[in-house]
Structures are given as structure tokens and as C-alpha cells.
Amino acid sequence: GAVVSQHPSWVICKSGTSVKIECRSLDFQATTMFWYRQFPKQSLMLMATSNEGSKATYEQGVEKDKFLINHASLTLSTLTVTSAHPEDSSFYICSAFLGGGDQPQHFGDGTRLSIL
Amino acid sequence: KNQVEQSPQSLIILEGKNCTLQCNYTVSPFSNLRWYKQDTGRGPVSLTIMTFSENTKSNGRYTATLDADTKQSSLHITASQLSDSASYICVVTLPNDYKLSFGAGTTVTVRA
Numbered sequence: 001g002a003v004v005s006q007h008p009s010w011v012i013c014k015s016g017t018s019v020k021i022e023c024r025s026l027d028f029q030a031t032t033m034f035w036y037r038q039f040p041k042q043s044l045m046l047m048a049t050s051n052e053g054s055k056a057t058y059e060q061g062v063e064k065d066k067f068l069i070n071h072a073s074l075t076l077s078t079l080t081v082t083s084a085h086p087e088d089s090s091f092y093i094c095s096a097f098l099g100g101g102d103q104p105q106h107f108g109d110g111t112r113l114s115i116l
Numbered sequence: 117k118n119q120v121e122q123s124p125q126s127l128i129i130l131e132g133k134n135c136t137l138q139c140n141y142t143v144s145p146f147s148n149l150r151w152y153k154q155d156t157g158r159g160p161v162s163l164t165i166m167t168f169s170e171n172t173k174s175n176g177r178y179t180a181t182l183d184a185d186t187k188q189s190s191l192h193i194t195a196s197q198l199s200d201s202a203s204y205i206c207v208v209t210l211p212n213d214y215k216l217s218f219g220a221g222t223t224v225t226v227r228a
Contacts, residue, residue, distance in 0.1 A: 004159070006159070032214060041125075041220070041221075041223075042220060043205070043218040043219060043220045043221065044160070044205075044216075044218050045218075046215065046216070049214075049215075091157075093159050093160075095159075097214055104150065104162040104165065105214075105216065107152075107159030107160045107161070108159050109157075109158045109159045110157065110158065110159050112157065
């Protein structure tokens with residue numbers, strides 16, 4: 001089946017630093033990639049939709065200058081959390097979408113971000 | 117208000133027993149309804165998919181049902197195994213859109 005690789009799986013860093021998370025579709029070209037955030041015992045919350053070669057579309061309430069998304073190719077999207085603070089600590093999950101009504105979004109295994 | 121509500125929030129069952137998880141949704145019509153399994157610290161994995169017109173779909177010991185009249189779906193796990201311990205998420209795809217509406221999930225714990 002389709003595989004989406006997310007890296008790193010866990011990162012701990014000091015407040016004020018920037019953190020980059022990579023999302024790669026390993027065996028297919030994804031027309032669209034999504035970035036989600038998940039707090040403990042809560043639903044995945046869509047942060048932004050990213051299409052290759054164009055600017056990401058952010059959901060209401062998500063700061064685009066805080067969460068920078070780059071989608072340079074059909075197999076790679078990156079999320080950079082700039083000047084991270086403890087409240088940014090969360091589980092970030094990406095997914096890749098091949099396209100087509102019955103195709104599922106294929107999820108990465110997530111990145112646990114802890115800001116000290 | 118969330119468009120997808122799941123119940124129970126959590127449940128504990130003994131290995132070998134069956135259980136049923138519920139999903140009520142308000143999105144109608146929809147493109148498809150999926151059940152995902154999310155292991156702790158991992159991304160969700162698709163278990164079943166049903167379109168608006170389908171009533172049931174099986175994947176091994178997992179059987180999903182859909183009642184479009186009552187806007188309810190269920191996921192039945194048969195002969196549970198320890199590896200079934202996870203969060204099960206009901207997800208509805210909006211029509212003509214790729215965006216997903218997620219339920220909060222039901223956390224299932226299977227004990228020996």
C-alpha cells in the first residue's frame with residue numbers, strides 16, 4: 001500500500017527555536033498533502049492544505065507566518081514551526097492524497113513536538 | 117458543533133470478545149465514510165470505506181455498517197485481539213471536496 005514517511009518522529013527543543021518536519025510520499029506522487037495537529041484524546045485538526053508548486057491554504061485560526069509550509073515536489077512537503085513555544089507542543093501528522101473520490105488520505109506516523 | 121460524533125469515548129474489553137463502536141454524523145450527503153485505526157503515537161490507517169449508498173463493508177475481523185436514514189455508522193470488532201487496542205476514528209469526506217471531518221475517536225483497550 002501507499003506509504004507516507006514523516007520525519008522526525010519525535011523532537012524536543014528549546015522555546016524560540018524553529019523546527020522543520022518533513023513529509024514524503026514514498027511510492028506515489030501526491031497531488032495534495034495535508035498537515036494536521038492532534039492534541040491528546042482529541043480529533044485531528046486540519047491546519048493547512050498544500051498543493052505542489054503553489055501556496056498552502058491555511059484553515060481559519062492557523063497562523064501562516066508561524067507554520068510555514070513548503071511543497072516543492074509531488075513527493076515532499078515540509079512544515080516549519082517558527083519560533084516555537086510550549087503551546088506549540090503537539091502531535092503533528094501529515095497526509096498525502098493521490099486524488100480521486102475513493103482514494104484515502106495516506107497518513108504519516110506523526111511527529112511528536114515538545115517545546116521546553 | 118462537530119459534524120461527526122463518536123461513542124463511547126473509550127471502552128475496555130477482554131481478549132476474544134466482540135465490541136461495537138458508534139458514529140453519528142450530520143454531514144449529508146457525503147462522498148464516503150471511513151473508519152481509521154490509530155495506534156498510539158502513530159498515524160491513522162484506513163480500515164473500511166463506504167459510499168453513501170453502501171450498507172456494510174468488511175475487512176477481516178472489522179465490519180462497518182452504514183444507515184444513511186439515521187445518519188449512523190458502526191464498527192464491529194469480532195474476536196478481539198490485544199493488537200486491536202487503539203483509537204478508532206470515524207471520518208466523513210465532504211462531497212466534491214477532499215476535506216475530512218473527523219470524529220474524536222473511541223479508544224479501545226483489549227485486555228488478556
